[in-house]
Amino acid sequence: MTAIDFTHWRRHSAMSDPGAHRSALKAACGDGAPSTLVRVAQGLLLHDWAGSRLYGPPPAHVLDADRTTLPTAQRLERILAADPRPLDQPRAPFDRSVGTCRDMALLVTALARSAGRAARVRCGFAAYLAPGFWEDHWICEIEDQGAWRRLDAQLDAAHRAALATSFDPSELPPETFLDGPEAWRRIRCGAAKPALFRHGEEAVGAWFVRVNLARDQLARTDRLVSEWDRWRCAAWLRRLDARAEAEADRWAAETEGRG
Secondary structure (H helix, E strand, O other), X not given: OXXXXXXXXXXXXXXXXXXXXXXXXXXXXXXXXXXXXXHHHHOOEEEOOOHHHHOOOOOHXXXXXXXXXXXXXXXXXXXXXXXXXOOOOOOOHHHOEEEOHHHHHHHHHHHHHHOOOXXXXXXXXXXXXXXXXXXXXXXXXXXXXXXXXXXOOOOOHHHXXXXXXXXXXXXXXXXXXXXXXXXXHHHHHOOOOXXXXXXXXXXXXXXXXXXXXXXXXXXXXXXXXXXXXXXXXXXXXXXXXXXXXXXXXXXXXXXXXXX
């Protein structure tokens, strides 16, 4: 396999750039170790759905929080306006900024790039969020000894206890997360059943795997669409004809064997 060129992924994008808070974010990176970056992100963000159920009755502002994916500069502006302490000091759960798994992945990506490490957001499916299913999810990949290492900052201690996971969230084991291309190739060759890939019960099957394949293609170019882009509600996306399948096959093939 060709060596990965990480150069592009060490540079901030419009979404990961901390803007006026560049020095504050860099200071929070500490030694830049994946475990440090995950810990910092966990102390700043609260997952909008799971997080609101793991720490006791949530206040109204948590339940009513806007779920739009924010650029890192805007996210940090909100965090520091609410609590001006250094970013490596964890906030109490309900004092954290509320976001989705995509926000978690984006913040870890921003931290890693601020520490001089290559990192990127990936969209796909996790095996550990709903037993027996591959659940819609977003994570971060970080440069580690010439390869990509997968991290999931959402998995703090409360999440790990609730989900009964024992692995280190700063290094996801193989077969715990499939990115969009990996998931699409598996269902196309018959190695996995399309019905096992889903977002709850509202979006299930091959058409939704195609949605996350497209989202991952955009993420790999640092263009993060919003979690609430409503793609899953578009009727035309739910109809997979031969032309749509061939197009998705081409997208997935373009990423195979590449960094």
